[in-house]
Amino acid sequence: MTTPTESLSDQPDAPDTKSGGISRRGLLGLAGAGIAGLGVGIAGDRTVAALAASGTGAVSTSYPFFGEHQSGIVTPAQDRLHFAAFDMSGSATRDDLIELLKDWTVAAAAMTAGKDIGDFGAVSGPYDAPPEDTGEALGLPASGLTITFGFGPTLFQTTEGADRFGLAARRPAELVNLPHFPGDRLNPATSDGDLCIQACADDPQVAVHAIRNLSRIAFGRASLRWSQLGFGRTSSTSTSQTTPRNLFGFKDGTANIKAEEPTAVNDQVWVQSGDGAGWLAGGSYLVARRIRMGIEPWDRTILSEQEAVIGRNKGEGAPLSGGTEFTEPDFALSGRENIPLIAENAHVRLAHPTQNAGIRMLRRGYNFVDGNDELGRLNAGLFFISFQRSPHQFTEVQLNLARHDALNEYITHVGSALFAVPPGATRGSYVGATLFA
Amino acid sequence: MTTPTESLSDQPDAPDTKSGGISRRGLLGLAGAGIAGLGVGIAGDRTVAALAASGTGAVSTSYPFFGEHQSGIVTPAQDRLHFAAFDMSGSATRDDLIELLKDWTVAAAAMTAGKDIGDFGAVSGPYDAPPEDTGEALGLPASGLTITFGFGPTLFQTTEGADRFGLAARRPAELVNLPHFPGDRLNPATSDGDLCIQACADDPQVAVHAIRNLSRIAFGRASLRWSQLGFGRTSSTSTSQTTPRNLFGFKDGTANIKAEEPTAVNDQVWVQSGDGAGWLAGGSYLVARRIRMGIEPWDRTILSEQEAVIGRNKGEGAPLSGGTEFTEPDFALSGRENIPLIAENAHVRLAHPTQNAGIRMLRRGYNFVDGNDELGRLNAGLFFISFQRSPHQFTEVQLNLARHDALNEYITHVGSALFAVPPGATRGSYVGATLFA
Numbered sequence: 001m002t003t004p005t006e007s008l009s010d011q012p013d014a015p016d017t018k019s020g021g022i023s024r025r026g027l028l029g030l031a032g033a034g035i036a037g038l039g040v041g042i043a044g045d046r047t048v049a050a051l052a053a054s055g056t057g058a059v060s061t062s063y064p065f066f067g068e069h070q071s072g073i074v075t076p077a078q079d080r081l082h083f084a085a086f087d088m089s090g091s092a093t094r095d096d097l098i099e100l101l102k103d104w105t106v107a108a109a110a111m112t113a114g115k116d117i118g119d120f121g122a123v124s125g126p127y128d129a130p131p132e133d134t135g136e137a138l139g140l141p142a143s144g145l146t147i148t149f150g151f152g153p154t155l156f157q158t159t160e161g162a163d164r165f166g167l168a169a170r171r172p173a174e175l176v177n178l179p180h181f182p183g184d185r186l187n188p189a190t191s192d193g194d195l196c197i198q199a200c201a202d203d204p205q206v207a208v209h210a211i212r213n214l215s216r217i218a219f220g221r222a223s224l225r226w227s228q229l230g231f232g233r234t235s236s237t238s239t240s241q242t243t244p245r246n247l248f249g250f251k252d253g254t255a256n257i258k259a260e261e262p263t264a265v266n267d268q269v270w271v272q273s274g275d276g277a278g279w280l281a282g283g284s285y286l287v288a289r290r291i292r293m294g295i296e297p298w299d300r301t302i303l304s305e306q307e308a309v310i311g312r313n314k315g316e317g318a319p320l321s322g323g324t325e326f327t328e329p330d331f332a333l334s335g336r337e338n339i340p341l342i343a344e345n346a347h348v349r350l351a352h353p354t355q356n357a358g359i360r361m362l363r364r365g366y367n368f369v370d371g372n373d374e375l376g377r378l379n380a381g382l383f384f385i386s387f388q389r390s391p392h393q394f395t396e397v398q399l400n401l402a403r404h405d406a407l408n409e410y411i412t413h414v415g416s417a418l419f420a421v422p423p424g425a426t427r428g429s430y431v432g433a434t435l436f437a
Numbered sequence: 438m439t440t441p442t443e444s445l446s447d448q449p450d451a452p453d454t455k456s457g458g459i460s461r462r463g464l465l466g467l468a469g470a471g472i473a474g475l476g477v478g479i480a481g482d483r484t485v486a487a488l489a490a491s492g493t494g495a496v497s498t499s500y501p502f503f504g505e506h507q508s509g510i511v512t513p514a515q516d517r518l519h520f521a522a523f524d525m526s527g528s529a530t531r532d533d534l535i536e537l538l539k540d541w542t543v544a545a546a547a548m549t550a551g552k553d554i555g556d557f558g559a560v561s562g563p564y565d566a567p568p569e570d571t572g573e574a575l576g577l578p579a580s581g582l583t584i585t586f587g588f589g590p591t592l593f594q595t596t597e598g599a600d601r602f603g604l605a606a607r608r609p610a611e612l613v614n615l616p617h618f619p620g621d622r623l624n625p626a627t628s629d630g631d632l633c634i635q636a637c638a639d640d641p642q643v644a645v646h647a648i649r650n651l652s653r654i655a656f657g658r659a660s661l662r663w664s665q666l667g668f669g670r671t672s673s674t675s676t677s678q679t680t681p682r683n684l685f686g687f688k689d690g691t692a693n694i695k696a697e698e699p700t701a702v703n704d705q706v707w708v709q710s711g712d713g714a715g716w717l718a719g720g721s722y723l724v725a726r727r728i729r730m731g732i733e734p735w736d737r738t739i740l741s742e743q744e745a746v747i748g749r750n751k752g753e754g755a756p757l758s759g760g761t762e763f764t765e766p767d768f769a770l771s772g773r774e775n776i777p778l779i780a781e782n783a784h785v786r787l788a789h790p791t792q793n794a795g796i797r798m799l800r801r802g803y804n805f806v807d808g809n810d811e812l813g814r815l816n817a818g819l820f821f822i823s824f825q826r827s828p829h830q831f832t833e834v835q836l837n838l839a840r841h842d843a844l845n846e847y848i849t850h851v852g853s854a855l856f857a858v859p860p861g862a863t864r865g866s867y868v869g870a871t872l873f874a
Binding site for chain 2: 080082122123124125126127128129130131133134135136137138139189204205208212215216223224225226227228229231232242245246247248249250295296299300301302303304306307313314315367369370371372374375376377378380
């Protein structure tokens, strides 16, 4: 099924040569011509070239693609996002799906290491074939790129009696579409999908390059259903990071799960072997929600009301019950006339683990601005991403928020998706292999 | 018309206190409540706070807002863009326009210096009023922010016999809509506009913050017509910068005018005092073109054809006539069978000054990806921006390209705008003041 090549064998994290090359079909997707199998060259190592060119000796971060868990979850949240959902083509078979995942694995391992994809990369190939790599990341280092893959409920579907990819029996019981939440105004065209790829990097051109090249490899097998760029991370996933601000001007994600909390990560993020679907152990569930923010109404809201809605002050991010940013909110504390300092419908209260049976999530969202609407209002908001051991965690908290959150006056959920994120790929294998074992 | 305050007087580049505050109307736009005139505080200096918080002593670039020329033209091109076009409201008067430009000046001077806007900024104001600054840039340094203002042809229009802003007689003869070029498929909704603001920064959140707050200040006087985010600069404007790549994977802007070429900048970028409209001396003309790229067809084109279309090789960016990136192309050089090494219809030939009577432009464009279309194709391309002494420079070269460029098979111009960019504001005055003198 795959074409063995030596192309990535100099790279510690590359799959071994038995399964290391992009498939003939994948190369056809790239090339549109029969050059598969010709490859013996090694695609350029962009990182080395970039550092040599810069002359600064600056070190660019790179994260391994292979490992127990996929990268891009507890990895310190990078600054930029390109997220894409794909649908398998109507004619694609189970073998096509496996082959696609193998091809994506090879390409993702190369790109996260700062390399071009393919045997020849962007510019070293035969002149009578399209370049394997599209080239816009030439000269750029790995830039902390992570590429995280997920499987949507529809991948496991039985359609008109036919088990699409022979996976119906393998569907985790919890991998079903999220319920409709009060206030949801979802656009089906920017919701759901058979597969997803989350590409995060510190350089948006590197994230865009990743999604583009993975889309290209999928040609004929899967196609882009919807995609979203994000420009500013709205959560920290490591104690080494400062808390960023969302487009309402508030610090977001103060109480987020951090990589430095291994117990919380295990309890709340990674699917455990006893959780149900064994193939998903070491993986997670990814929830994506496109949340349109009413920027203009918010900007006309008085400061005290903004703070009451959130339950934190705007400058420091401290809970209204007192202290500093990382002080635990005291929801019992009342002020004059016995009114709670943090309102009953404040966002921070309704989302807090103490109000949700201890439920936490690892949030990894991004701010977005996609131009403006016809009324001159910014089409802006939060592309919410969370990782959790069970979709139930998101659903419980979101039901609480959707019913009561004072913030609902200013936000609308317009897109939604749920994906099962398989564990990390092992060297010589491919992402999602446990699903097909 | 303006409310004198001391709010920015500690800042070397701030206007003096005679005209230094945001107008009552501008503050109303920000606040939606009558807090104007209360201001005595000094809005927070984000830069100082950010550097103190980071603890790294890292220095963030900041560029002065005031000066002979506006910043954001020969300024070394920053990495990120938020561009916005505005239309004046139907009821707005000449005085409203002047007041708006004064308010924008005060706010732009503050933001480019890494400060919040207004007397109180994002979090120090009265709790019973909306914050003056929207706050999402709190904690972020100036990030090289530049804010560049321009005037569209419609600002000078006479509508139904009425001279909209008393400017009809001041319109530069050359400030008329660009001609229709062969192949143009322009969307009127993302073309033209009375005013434009180009915000460039090394942090997209800072650029977005600038456009958002300037839009807010304009409330009731002007509203957003269209806007565009760009994530990767596609030209260098300084010899200190490496040449970036566009989404076709090629280096772009190798032959661009650089700030270090003062003669070329004077001859080709700045309007000179004898050029016509005296108020525009020291200014420039800004052309914006939204160019949709056919990513998928390009990616299926063989490498030799890609290089032939551009006229340069893809790796190094050297002209096909030989040499390295900065070698001058030799258009006379032929290869086998007397065929020119750089084709007659190659992009680099048709755009080159030697083929256009010595015409050059200062290009300052950005890559964009705005999701994807229903067919799963990336909605991506180049948001082209160029600055030139006369629109004629763009028109001549673009006519040449639109008629003959081999690249036309892969690109479509879908948006277009022309703006007159006034000279830099002097301290104590406002941007565009010469137009009303």
